[in-house]
Amino acid sequence: MPDAGYLDSSHESPEWNRWSGLLMSYFEGEETAVALADELKKSLELRRMFVEVSLQRVAMRRVFGNTEFQTGEPISVNLPANRNLFNRMWGRLTAANRPVVWSVLACGALFAIYFAAISWGILSKKLDHSHLAATNLNSDVRSQTPAHRDASESEIGSVATLTAAEGCRWLVDGETVSLQTGIRLLANNPLHLLSGTAEITFADGAKIALGAPAYFVAEEPNRGKLDQGKLIARVPKRAIGFTIATPTTEIVDLGTEFGVEVVDGETTQVSVRKGSVRLEPPSLDAIVLTAGQSQQLSFDESGSQVVSKTVVFDFDRFEQLAVVGTKLIKGVTVLASSEFPELSRIANNVVNGSGLVGNAHTNQPNGTMWHSKLGSVEGEYLLFDLSRVHQLTQIQIWNYNERIYNLHLTRGARRVDIYASNTGKGSPDSSSDQWRLVVKDEIVSVADGTNDYATPHEIALKNVETRFLAIVFRDVHGFDPRYPGDPQKRRVGLSEVRFFGKRVPQ
């Protein structure tokens, strides 16, 4: 370990400050190499920092590959919550009601104190107490929310349910709390999400994924209001007409999936991924948006009129929300282009959990791993059937892990392409009318050959909605060491594959 300088926490000079910028931006791929090199030449301390950050970066990957960390204590941040509310109120005042702002100010300190009081939560406690509901609140929250006292009343008044939450912290009565999934939400229940991502299912069937920081109100069984933050809405046919209101428009679903973001309490951006929506901004004609279109609505200079403009389609900003509510997909079946039944290294081994204890895979291959027939690598494939259409968010691949002769280093898949299909017909590699390429040239990390191989390769997916998926193999990590350089002795193999996602309501 470095023994001086970098580890001395009292040493945080302006120079250290500048180095931080150069170093971190370099490690994010920015073009700061020349400036950084000048500083590196001069300072041993900075060179040690450089090495330390390089090592930690790789170590972090190993740490975050551990699912315990991902599912452990929710990660929260002490965002200035009430400050956000203040900004929101102020943002709306300055934009939406700008003409009246000056008169409000002119009315003097009384109004100012009144608005500040609302903004900083002094009055909000009294206003909001009765909103959070219902039957599954944990005891801490229950004790703070009078609504729990009459569970039947809560159920009658509920319009939606919190169905999934990842890393969520909520602000309730000025306290930061976690809410259990399953909690029913009363009509007009203001929700202030400080961190994380939450899935809310409306009584009529629409689902939204809400990303922090956000202010959201479930108003009716088929209607919500977003004052700040972003969400994705997925609306099944039975819930067509589901509406999201924002400060500048109402978005009426016409059978679709769409994303909405409200910035500074006023500017709304709507992006439609599937189907279509109708925007109904006040004082403007309705606008119909279809898949692949984005529209932005904001207040004009006077703050009294909404202006609308078409913007470049951008759904990426919503992708992180797609993860909430995703689960390990069970009941997956698989077919292989070839396999090696003689030693029970068959395709089914990669989906049945054989050889896995928790997250750790054995290095004994028979009955636990799959590999192709002798001499065949390029074009070999595994074809998976997820049994229903899912929106996929991640694939975990445990590479081939046979330790003897270091075969984990040589039979393990290296470069793969991944294809998706809704029919599963034809060959993934050549039936372009049935299969679409969703991941190209993914380099799968090599297995470690140990008897508790617990660092699967992870592939994040977005916009992949499918029932069938195929991994097509392009090459392996090396030649069989017993037959160096002989392509006829190669095979490609995997140990286990897991898929994560959520079912698409049909």
Next chain:
Amino acid sequence: MPLDEATLTRLLMREHDKLVAYAWSLVRDDHLVDDILQEVALVALRKRDEIQDDQHFLAWMRVTCRLTALDMLKRRGRQPASMGDEVLGLLDDAWAERDATSLTGIVEALRKCVEGLTPYSRQLVELRYHKGWKSAKIASSLKRETHAIYVALNRIHRSLAECVQKRMNEEAADA
């Protein structure tokens, strides 16, 4: 005495992540790092006579990594990061200081140390290293300046380095 193939393979596996860290610091491209390491492993197997012993292994691999990286960048028509030979040489000395450090040990200690971070620091680390967000995106999300995120991340790295060192020293003392 040159390394035999079994020893070389064991070293390649043991030091793989450290070599990933080194190669990535040169090219900052995950796919390229993979190709470099594959190529370097093949070169090492072919030229293992040149590697004198375990101690010499990482130094030899770094030089080979650096040459291979420059060659691959050129072949792909990309400019190598403009560090220059002098700086890369100086950096190699700093890397050599860490040759005896086990990256597996760092990972194990880091796992505990990350849990001990403040909630805010944990969130920054998660956004940066789990979700892969760049500092500008984190800054925008948290309504802070990008430079403030750079400084915060570097401060976290320093604090983690302290924690990791302490834990590894304790482990060594217990052993």
